[in-house]
Amino acid sequence: xxxxxxxxxxxxxxxxxxxxxxxxxxxxxxxxxxxxxxxxxxxxxxxxxxxxxxxxxxxxxxxxxxxxxxxxxxxxxxxxxxxxxxxxxxxxxxxxxxxxxxxxxxxxxxxxxxxxxxxxxxxxxxxxxxxxxxxxxxxxxxxxxxxxxxxxxxxxxxxxxxxxxxxxxxxxxxxxxxxxxxxxxxxxxxxxxxxxxxxxxxxxxxxxxxxxxxxxxxxxxxxxxxxxxxxxxxxxxxxxxxxxxxxxxxxxxxxxxxxxxxxxxxxxxxxxxxxxxxxxxxxxxxxxxxxxxxxxxxxxxxxxxxxxxxxxxxxxxxxxxxxxxxxxxxxxxxxxxxxxxxxxxxxxxxxxxxxxxxxxxxxxxxxxxxxxxxxxxxxxxxxxxxxxxxxxxxxxxxxxxxxxxxxxxxxxxxxxxxxxxxxxxxxxxxxxxxxxxxxxxxxxxxxxxxxxxxxxxxxxxxxxxxxxxxxxxxxxxxxxxxxxxxxxxxxxxxxx
Amino acid sequence: xxxxxxxxxxxxxxxxxxxxxxxxxxxxxxxxxxxxxxxxxxxxxxxxxxxxxxxxxxxxxxxxxxxxxxxxxxxxxxxxxxxxxxxxxxxxxxxxxxxxxxxxxxxxxxxxxxxxxxxxxxxxxxxxxxxxxxxxxxxxxxxxxxxxxxxxxxxxxxxxxxxxxxxxxxxxxxxxxxxxxxxxxxxxxxxxxxxxxxxxxxxxxxxxxxxxxxxxxxxxxxxxxxxxxxxxxxxxxxxxxxxxxxxxxxxxxxxxxxxxxxxxxxxxxxxxxxxxxxxxxxxxxxxxxxx
Numbered sequence: 001x002x003x004x005x006x007x008x009x010x011x012x013x014x015x016x017x018x019x020x021x022x023x024x025x026x027x028x029x030x031x032x033x034x035x036x037x038x039x040x041x042x043x044x045x046x047x048x049x050x051x052x053x054x055x056x057x058x059x060x061x062x063x064x065x066x067x068x069x070x071x072x073x074x075x076x077x078x079x080x081x082x083x084x085x086x087x088x089x090x091x092x093x094x095x096x097x098x099x100x101x102x103x104x105x106x107x108x109x110x111x112x113x114x115x116x117x118x119x120x121x122x123x124x125x126x127x128x129x130x131x132x133x134x135x136x137x138x139x140x141x142x143x144x145x146x147x148x149x150x151x152x153x154x155x156x157x158x159x160x161x162x163x164x165x166x167x168x169x170x171x172x173x174x175x176x177x178x179x180x181x182x183x184x185x186x187x188x189x190x191x192x193x194x195x196x197x198x199x200x201x202x203x204x205x206x207x208x209x210x211x212x213x214x215x216x217x218x219x220x221x222x223x224x225x226x227x228x229x230x231x232x233x234x235x236x237x238x239x240x241x242x243x244x245x246x247x248x249x250x251x252x253x254x255x256x257x258x259x260x261x262x263x264x265x266x267x268x269x270x271x272x273x274x275x276x277x278x279x280x281x282x283x284x285x286x287x288x289x290x291x292x293x294x295x296x297x298x299x300x301x302x303x304x305x306x307x308x309x310x311x312x313x314x315x316x317x318x319x320x321x322x323x324x325x326x327x328x329x330x331x332x333x334x335x336x337x338x339x340x341x342x343x344x345x346x347x348x349x350x351x352x353x354x355x356x357x358x359x360x361x362x363x364x365x366x367x368x369x370x371x372x373x374x375x376x377x378x379x380x381x382x383x384x385x386x387x388x389x390x391x392x393x394x395x396x397x398x399x400x401x402x403x404x405x406x407x408x409x410x411x412x413x414x415x416x417x418x419x420x421x422x423x424x425x426x427x428x429x430x431x432x433x434x435x436x437x438x439x440x441x442x443x444x445x446x447x448x449x450x451x452x453x454x455x456x457x458x459x460x461x462x463x464x465x466x467x468x469x470x471x472x473x474x475x476x477x478x479x480x481x482x483x484x485x486x487x488x489x490x491x492x493x494x495x496x
Numbered sequence: 497x498x499x500x501x502x503x504x505x506x507x508x509x510x511x512x513x514x515x516x517x518x519x520x521x522x523x524x525x526x527x528x529x530x531x532x533x534x535x536x537x538x539x540x541x542x543x544x545x546x547x548x549x550x551x552x553x554x555x556x557x558x559x560x561x562x563x564x565x566x567x568x569x570x571x572x573x574x575x576x577x578x579x580x581x582x583x584x585x586x587x588x589x590x591x592x593x594x595x596x597x598x599x600x601x602x603x604x605x606x607x608x609x610x611x612x613x614x615x616x617x618x619x620x621x622x623x624x625x626x627x628x629x630x631x632x633x634x635x636x637x638x639x640x641x642x643x644x645x646x647x648x649x650x651x652x653x654x655x656x657x658x659x660x661x662x663x664x665x666x667x668x669x670x671x672x673x674x675x676x677x678x679x680x681x682x683x684x685x686x687x688x689x690x691x692x693x694x695x696x697x698x699x700x701x702x703x704x705x706x707x708x709x710x711x712x713x714x715x716x717x718x719x720x721x722x723x724x725x726x727x728x729x730x731x732x733x734x735x736x737x738x739x740x741x742x743x744x745x746x747x748x749x750x751x752x753x754x755x756x757x758x759x760x761x762x763x764x765x766x767x768x769x770x771x772x773x774x775x776x777x778x779x780x781x782x783x784x785x786x787x
Contacts, residue, residue, distance in 0.1 A: 389625030
C-alpha cells in the first residue's frame, strides 16, 4: 500500500536531474455507469444551486433588498431568506463553517473522500470543463492525437472554440459570485451595459480568471499540490472507511483475459485512462486519489464485456480488503477465489467511536448555534461613558457624568422606549434631544433596522457623599412598563 | 586565491574559480528571470526619475508635474467640494435652525467635534473639560459670558479680550493690590468674604470685614451677592466652579493682580460654517442653555 519513490527522496546526483516534476497532462476518458450518473446528477444540482440562488426573490418590504440570499457589504448585512445577520453576529457564519468542517470530517470517516470526488467546486467545474473539452476535441485518444499533431486551421479552430467556451462558463461563474454580493438583476444589467463599478469588474475578472485557470488548466494539480485537505484527510480515514479500492486479491496476478492461472485484472488500463488525476488505483491508496469512483465505472464496463463479476474496483473498506486477502491467500485465481474473497467480507461498520465522536461534536455545535440563533436579541443597548471629561463639577457642587447610549434595532418596528435609571436616591437623568413620556421619563424613539444614538447626562446631587465609582443601570421600558433592555455602567466622582 | 574553474564531481556544476582554505564555491548564478526583473526595475527607476519628483533638489518636479503635496491638496479640494452643499446650508442657517433639522444637526455635531479637536481642545481640553488656570470647562453649567447658542457663537466668532477684533468682549478687572487700590489686609479680608460666599469661610471676622470692602470695590461687577455678571464676564463667586482654583491663595492672587483670560477670534480664521458647527457642538457638551 505504500510507495516510496527513490528518485523523489534522493536529490539527483550526476544525472543533472531536477527536483521539479513537470506536469504529465492527463487525458481522462469518458466512462458510463452508476457512479458517472451520480456525478452528473450532483454536478447539475450544485451548478443549478450556485447559478440560480441569486435570482431567488424574497419580499422584505419597501426599502429593503428583495434578494433571497445577499451578502450586502455596503450596508453591512447578510440576508438569508427571512434571516438578517448584523456584523456583530458574524459568529453565526463562523459556526456554519465550523459545522461544515466537522461535517466534512464525519462524511470522510464514513465514506472517504466523497466531498472531493463529487461535490467540491474544483471537481464540479473541472468535470464541466472536461465535458466541454470532450464535446469539442473528442475523447481521450482524439485529444491526445490532436495535441500531438502539428498546428492546422482545424486544430486552431477547435482550441479557440474550447477556450472561448471555457471563458464563457468562467465569466458566468465569476458573474454569479458577484450576484451574491449585489442585487442580481441590477448587477447583471450593469455589467452588460458597462455601468458597473470598477470594483465589480475587478472581482468579476478575478473570479472569471480563477475559474478558467483552476478548472481549465490547473485541474488535478489543485488537488495534489494546492489543497491542504488531501494532506490531512488521512487522519479522518481508518480501515473501516469506504474508499475507492482495487481488490488486488481478485485481480492479481494480472494477465491476458484468456491466460490460465491469472487474476481478473486484464491490465487494460481502463481505470488509469478514466482517472481525472492520472493515477493508477491499483497502486493502492494515494494522496492524489480524489475518490470520484470513475475507475469503478471504467473497470465494471470491461468486466461486463468479459462476463466477469463487476466490482474489481469498488468502494470498499481496508478492513474488508485485508479480510478478503487473508481468506484467499491459498486459493488459486478464478471464480472460487472470487466467491471466497467476497464471502470473507463483513458488513461495513458505520457505527464506530470515530463516527459517533464526529456526529456528537457536530450535533453539539449545531445545538449551540441553533440555541444562540433562537435567543438572539433583536435590539441591543450599549452604554459608553464619556472619558473626557470623566466628570463635570457643576456650579452648585453637584457632579455630572455623560453617557452615549447606542440603541441598535434589528427589527422593522419603530417603537419608542422609556429610559429609566437605577441609581442611588437623588440622581437625575436627562437625555439630550429626547422626547418624554407621560411620567416625564425620557422617551427614546427607535429607528427601524438601524442604530440610534443618544447622549444622557446623569447628575448626582450636591453634597452627596459619593464613592469614586457608583454602579448604575440603564433600563428601557416598553409601553406596558416592562424592561426590554438593560445595561450596566458606573458613575465616577472625584476622590473625597 | 584564484584557481582553475572546474566541474564539481558531485553536482556537475562549475566552480567560480576561487578557493578559500580549501573551500570552493559552486557557480550558481541568479535565475535569468530574476536578473531580467532586476534590469526592468533599473529601467523603471530611470523612467520614474524623469517623470516624478525624485531628485533631492528643492522644488524639483518631474515631467508629469505631479507632487505629493499637490495630490493631497487636490484630494482635499475634492473632499471639500463634496461637503460644500451641506456646509453651505449650515453657513446660511442660524444655530436654532441647525438644531431643529436632525440631519443638519448630526452633521454639525460631527463636524463640530472635529473642529473642536483641531482648534479648541488645546486650551479647553478634549470634550471641553477645561483646565485650571483660566481655561473654562465648556461642559459644566457655569458660563462667564453666557451659555445660550447666540452667546456661545459670539464668543467663538470674536474671542475674548482680543485686541484684533472690535467686537470682542473686553472687560478688565482692576489689580487691587498692585495698583494700590486696596492694602494687603483688605485683600485678605475680601478674599475671606469671597470664600464665605461659597461656604468656604475660614476666618468669620475677616469675612465680615471683607463684606464692606467687597460692596465698595467688587459688587459693581460681581454683584452684591457675588453671583457675577455675564454682561461683564464677571464670574460667579458664589458657586463651586473655580477657574483659577478655589483656595485662599488663588483668590488673594486674583484680587491682588487680577485675571484677564484671552481667547482668539475664530471668526477671522474659520469658515462661518465651522463656527456654526462649533457653536452647536459646544452647546451640546452638557452646559448648553435653552434660548
